[in-house]
Each structure stands twice: as structure tokens, then as C-alpha cells.
Amino acid sequence: MKRTQALIDMIVFPGGYTKAFTMSYDDGTVHDRRFVELLNRYRIKGTFNLNSGIFGLQRKGVGPNTDLDISVIQEEEVRTLYEGHEIAGHGSVHASPTDVGTPAFMFETIEDKEKLEEVTGKMVRGYAYPFGAFNEDVKKILKLAGYHYARVVDTTGKFDIPQDFLEWRGTAHHNDPKLMELAEEFCRNDFFGFRKKLFYVWGHSYEFEGDGTWDKIEAFLKFMDEHREGIWFASNIEIVDYVNAYRSLEYSADGNMIYNPTAIPVTFARYRKNYTVQPGETLYL
Numbered sequence: 085m086k087r088t089q090a091l092i093d094m095i096v097f098p099g100g101y102t103k104a105f106t107m108s109y110d111d112g113t114v115h116d117r118r119f120v121e122l123l124n125r126y127r128i129k130g131t132f133n134l135n136s137g138i139f140g141l142q143r144k145g146v147g148p149n150t151d152l153d154i155s156v157i158q159e160e161e162v163r164t165l166y167e168g169h170e171i172a173g174h175g176s177v178h179a180s181p182t183d184v185g186t187p188a189f190m191f192e193t194i195e196d197k198e199k200l201e202e203v204t205g206k207m208v209r210g211y212a213y214p215f216g217a218f219n220e221d222v223k224k225i226l227k228l229a230g231y232h233y234a235r236v237v238d239t240t241g242k243f244d245i246p247q248d249f250l251e252w253r254g255t256a257h258h259n260d261p262k263l264m265e266l267a268e269e270f271c272r273n274d275f276f277g278f279r280k281k282l283f284y285v286w287g288h289s290y291e292f293e294g295d296g297t298w299d300k301i302e303a304f305l306k307f308m309d310e311h312r313e314g315i316w317f318a319s320n321i322e323i324v325d326y327v328n329a330y331r332s333l334e335y336s337a338d339g340n341m342i343y344n345p346t347a348i349p350v351t352f353a354r355y356r357k358n359y360t361v362q363p364g365e366t367l368y369l
């Protein structure tokens with residue numbers, strides 16, 4: 085078939101949503117209790133990156149704030165506290181992936197995965213790099229261990245879906261002075277290009293306590309809730325699984341036969357019309 089305009093298919097998220105929002109919080113400290121309560125109040129999904137080797141550890145201080153309680157939550161509360169959110173790996177005892185040697189890192193990783201799966205009763209397939217430290221070997225080990233994504237520390241200030249989920253840069257840390265500006269830009273109903281799709285915020289809940297910013301984060305979550313129309317609120321792994329399924333679609337040379345080899349129904353938009361390809365089926369346009 086002779087084509088007269090550029091063929092550009094755009095990912096459409098489950099439920100027909102054109103954008104996705106997700107949050108990622110590290111270290112599983114006691115302040116997650118208050119933070120999860122806020123997420124639940126404003127119907128927002130998060131991913132929590134836990135260190136399963138130090139559940140229950142009592143400790144204080146981070147940076148100049150030596151009085152701040154950064155104790156780790158108890159193992160017994162993990163299942164109920166994080167219900168409805170994703171649990172992901174963050175290393176058994178938060179060792180730096182690039183600074184402990186490969187065997188120790190492999191052990192840190194797989195021991196953490198096994199423990200988190202035992203505690204949650206669910207597969208753990210996501211990860212955040214402790215200290216944001218990674219290299220090619222580290223990425224390879226995570227992939228072999230069954231992790232499908234890993235979040236880094238630096239951010240993009242953009243709404244791109246990453247090409248490589250094992251180097252997942254979020255949009256912003258919650259302390260980014262532009263956070264509300266980004267939220268407003270993301271929630272505006274302007275036309276969103278095919279790459280401007282994903283708003284990703286990360287941090288540590290103890291920062292709200294240490295910096296006195298609980299009000300600020302609550303205002304942000306409330307804003308996102310009030311502008312939820314058209315946005316898929318998802319955990320990190322839900323986004324990864326869906327994007328990977330979208331990327332697995334197989335196309336005929338003319339682009340009009342589309343095969344979905346995955347187990348997930350996948351929706352895309354072509355010339356502003358939505359199409360869904362069912363698992364194992366071929367769509368003929």
C-alpha cells in the first residue's frame with residue numbers, strides 16, 4: 085500500500101491513558117509509613133526499594149542531620165504497609181554495586197531478591213542502584229538475576245520512556261525546585277508527543293522529615309490526584325512490563341500487519357485512532 089504520510093504509532097497505556105505517572109522511594113525507613121498513607125489517600129502508586137538484610141535496624145543521622153531517625157521498618161510490616169504498591173530490590177545491606185567486587189555484589193543481589201520474595205510472597209523484578217552506582221557488569225548481573233529494570237540517581241527533567249530500563253533515569257527528585265512546574269506541564273492537556281509520556285519522581289521519605297517538606301509533597305500528590313484524567317498511575321514494574329510488551333510488537337514491512345507475541349493486550353494509536361492487539365494475535369489494518 086502506497087503511504088502518503090509518515091507512519092508513527094504511539095504507545096497507549098492500559099485503560100486508554102496517554103500518560104503514565106510513577107514514584108520510586110528508597111531504603112524502607114520508618115517514614116515510609118506516613119508517606120504510604122499519603123500515597124493511598126491520593127490514589128497514587130509507588131515502588132519501594134528495600135534492603136531486606138537490615139529490616140528493623142535502629143539508626144540515626146544522614147548527612148548533616150545527625151538527629152534524624154532513619155531506622156528501617158520491621159520485616160513483619162512489609163506486606164501490609166506496602167499493600168497495593170511494588171516492592172523492589174535495593175541490595176541486601178545497601179552495599180555499593182561497583183565497590184564491593186563482583187561476587188559480593190552477586191550475593192547482595194540474589195540474597196535480597198530471595199528474601200524480599202519470601203517476605204512479600206511475590207516475584208521481585210525491579211531494582212534501584214544503592215548510591216546510584218552501576219557499570220556494565222552490574223547491569224549484566226541484575227539482568228541475569230531476573231531484574232527487568234534498575235533506577236539510577238540522576239534525572240532528566242523530561243518525560244521520556246527510557247530506551248534502557250537498566251539505566252532508568254527519572255524525571256525529577258522530589259526536591260527539584262521545578263517539581264510543581266513539571267507537574268503542571270505534564271498534566272496540561274496539550275498534545276503530548278510520542279516520546280513525552282512518563283513522569284517519574286523519586287527520593288527517600290526520610291527527606292520529608294529531615295527537610296520539613298511533608299506539606300510540600302502532600303500538595304504535589306494532591307495536585308496529581310486532582311489532575312488524574314488521562315494518566316495511568318502505575319508502579320515501576322507495571323510500566324516496564326507494558327512498555328516491553330509494546331516494544332515486542334512485530335510489524336509487517338508495510339506496517340499494516342501487527343503481531344503481539346506477548347501475554348498482554350497492547351494498545352497503540354495510529355493517526356489518532358486507538359488499536360488493541362490481543363495476546364498471540366495479529367491485527368490487520
Ligand SMILES: [Zn+2]
Pocket residue numbers: 110111174178214215
Ligand atoms: Zn538507598
